[in-house]
Amino acid sequence: MQQTFLEYVLDDLANKQLDITQCTFVLPSKRSGTFLKKYISERLVKNIFSPEILSIQEFIGNLTDIKQASNIDLLLALYEIYKASQKEDPDDFASFMNWGQTLLQDFNEIDGYLIPAKDILNYLSAIKEINHWSTSKDKSELVENYLQLWKNLENIYESFYAGLVAQKRGYQGLIQREAVKVLLQESAKGSESNPIIFVGFNALNNAESNIIQHYLETGNSHIYWDIDSYFLNDPIHDAGLFIRNYQYNWPYYKHGHKITPQNNFLSEKNIVITGVPKNISQTKYVGQLLGELDTNSEIDIKKTALVLADETLLNPILHAVPENIPEVNITMGMPLNKTVLYSFFISYLELQLNASDNGWFYKRVLEFISNPYALTLSTEDQGNFAQKMSKDIKEHNLIHLNKAALTKYPKAHPLLSVIFPDTVPSPMEWIQYSLTLIERLKTIYQKEKNALELEYLYRFYALFNQLGQYLDKVDFMGELKSIKNLFKQLANMESLDFIGQPLTGFQIMGMLESRNLDFETVIITSVNEGILPSGKSNNSFIPFDVKRDYGLPTYKEKDAIYVYHFYRLIQRAKNIYITYNTEPDVLEGGEKSRLITQLLTDERLKANVKHSIAAPKITIEAKQPIQIQKDKKFMEDLKAFAQKGFSPTSLTNYIKNPIDFYTRNILKINDLDEVEENIAANTFGTIIHDSLEQLYLPLVGETLTEEHIKSLKKEVPQVVQQHFGKNLSGVDVSKGRFLLVYNVILKYLYNFFDNEMHQLKRHHIKILALEERYEVLINVPELNFPIKLKGTLDRVDEFDDTIRIIDYKTGKVESKNVKITDWEDLITDYDKSKAFQLLCYAYLYAKKHGKTDVQAGIISFKKLSQGLLPFSEDKDTRIHSDTLAQFETYLFRLIGEICDATIPLTEKID
Secondary structure, three states: OOOOHHHHHHHHHHHOOOOHHHOEEEEOOHHHHHHHHHHHHHHOOOOOOOOEEEEHHHHHHOOOOOEEOOHHHHHHHHHHHHHHHOOOOOOOHHHHHHHHHHHHHHHHHHHHOOOOHHHHHHHHHHHHHHHOOOOOOOOOHHHHHHHHHHHOHHHHHHHHHHHHHHOOEEOHHHHHHHHHHHHHHHOOOOEOOEOEEEEOOOOOOHHHHHHHHHHHOOOOOEEEOOOEHHHHOOOOOHHHHHHHHHHHHOHHHHOOOOOOOEOOOOOOOEEEEEEEOOHHHHHHHHHHHHHHHHOOOOOOHHHEEEEEOOHHHHHHHHHHOOOOOOOEEEOOOEEHHHOHHHHHHHHHHHHHHOEEOOEEEHHHHHHHHOOHHHHHHOOHHHOOHHHHHHHHHHHOOOOEEOHHHHOOOHHHHHHHHHHOOOOOOOHHHHHHHHHHHHHHHHHHHHHHOOHHHHHHHHHHHHHHHHHHHHHHHOOOOOOOHHHHHHHHHHHHHOEEOOOOOOOOOEEEEEOHHHOOOOOOEEEEEOOEOOOOOOOOOOOOOOOHHHHHHHOOOOHHHHHHHHHHHHHHHHOOOOEEEEEEEOOOOOOOOOOEOHHHHHHHHOHHHHHHEEEEEOOOOOOOOOOOOOEEOOOHHHHHHHHHHHHHOEOHHHHHHHHHOHHHHHHHHHOOOOOOOOOOOOOOHHHHHHHHHHHHHHHHHHHOOOEOOHHHHHHHHHHHHHHHHHHHHHHOOOOOOOOHHHHHHHHHHHHHHHHHHHHHHHHHOOOOEEEEEEEEEEEEEEOOOOOOOOEEEEEEEEEEEEEOOEEEEEEEEOOOOOHHHHEEOOHHHHHOOHHHHHHHHHHHHHHHHHHHHOOOOEEEEEEEHHHHHHOEEEOEEOOEOOEOHHHHHHHHHHHHHHHHHHOOOOOOEEOOOO
16 A cells, blocks of 8 residues: 555654654544554654644644533524524524524634624625515515614624633634634744644635644744645646645745645556445445455455445445454444434424324324334333324324323323323423433333443433533523424434444545545445535525635535545545445435546546446346136135125126235235325215215105205204214314315215205105115036125115116216126226126116116216216116126126136236
């Protein structure tokens, strides 16, 4: 492997005959300091005291007595100042969190770049005054409140800054501004015996730049830039943007000093660029690649680093790393908001926030109790409440789970009183409840000796205690919703750190952790536009042109930072593997990064670069239909089913697809029960059927009159409401979407009765039967077991002198669905299923009553105006004895095919 940058620095210091024990090393990060110590120890011939090695933040922090405050502490302090500055209607803390972080970041940049705050904040206020959306001369109260914030921005900043300085705490930019003041006042200088060595910097803000220049001008301090001549000497290459600016603008370089670049980038390399569809596929590809590298004798896996441009891939990457790689060191931590335990507490919080007088909304309840941690809590000694609750919600269609429903689970009462408290908890109560759940989970995982889960619980235990301490300090978070953003912010900032050996083994890290470090083999993932570089994500209140005028970094400079990190990482590496997502979308970045395009179009690298797409091999084959042989067990089940009875629906299921008949009717596998938040079509139809049955039942055997119908119409609302409660318990038909459905059903029934009334003016109608169940035994030739045919007829009436068999349908029905021209279609074409059903009903009626000259038809509630849609054959709407004889032939054929053990069930493919 080529000499690393840190080794080059130590060799150059040795050539300068500097005693490194007397030096103070300042580096971009603590991690690179660990590696620097390693390289120093490798050069020692005797024991020494380690030189002082500091990160740039530590070095600048030591110049002042101001300590870095946590982000949450800063936001709480800023909110207090903001609240005091607003005369009327300040945002609550939950709303403030949405934009306060951005304001804090802007303050940090203004101070870090030593911009006179008064100038830029007044400029910003003037811009907001010009750009506000009100066109009228007199501003509305809304506009006034909006502009008030920007008018007070300078006062907010000054109060915030002064308050923090008085408390000797601050954010990074404030500490840097104060450190510059200290240097200007005290003219602090390094000494000959204590030189300061600045190592491996790139993008410096004005404060850092001034501080480093101050020490360089003392004459005994040194700075080493990790830059290749390939980038430094190219006037338009972004990797050298910042260091070129220092070379041209720093007085230190104008007075004779020179930047000494390295020449490693054009050395022989093996660069493999691979496009992989989707992020998870990238992790699979990397796992496969690592397996190949580990068996390659020319590659040392201990000198290999995997750099994740998209750090959210850490978890799937950990599952993809081959088990035969013995040592893996993970530099980055896993943010707590990426853990399943975080989703458990967020789900718990949402459950409380969405509670109402009706109880807890079923979606939030199901989301919570389906979380793995809720299932862990719902153990045998707690009555398995999660499983039972889920079943009850679906079976009884509980839109809201109320206190009465919870009394069914007495064993789980201690936990349920925490999960479903009597009132919406206050923020502090929610924290205490969460700690109670953690204690319960801790007891369970201690018994299982699950160290990883206990570590997760400990991190959240600390987080909730920290959250409680913050609540004790403030008086503006009285409602539960106000804690949500604070909890999210804390979980985002805190991470579960992995403990490993940073100097040994295969390394996994983020892009920033790679600063100053060199590896023989580098794998970089997610090299897509929008990720590397991140693109135009401008999280700032300061407009682009104002930033440019005041010298603040824009997205262009921020992109250049990542361009530098990318090229610096690969400049000394021998083997470079780059992957990107070939399926761009909004959430996962855009197309392949411009950095890849630069590598592919660079003439001097052409021989070293290979580019390919790792697409899965796709072969298009005609789908083979599923076939199920009718074995002995199948025939036993089929005979049992035949004895219970074939219904018209089960037979049309077979016509539609024999596999559907097998799964639904033989195996009894139906669709999953789900809560009907929006009413399902079958439930809609059931309510109409049941309502009509109840209304007409007292009139069976009577001839209908107009007075009957008028009386029935008055009963409609009460009857429909009753059947709503029966079929959809827990729904409220007095408001919301169910009120709309309720009114639609009323409208359907009123229209039906109006149509009935219209018929009674010219015809006599006598109700003969309602929802009557028919069963007949039939002897199918060549079958040696009895067959039962069954069905329920919605209504049978006498229309003048004609017997009518009526089937109600709430869906759309067309006349072609009930017409037959070719009898073969009846048992092969599912479009004729409604005609098949009508013939079945007529056949059943004839078998029981001996009457064959009947009409069978459908009344469609979607098209009541077309009246009864009767079955017809060649325009004949009467069903005669020869019609039924013909139908019987085809019915026996169909049942014979179903029951023939030699004919397999074969899937129908559209």
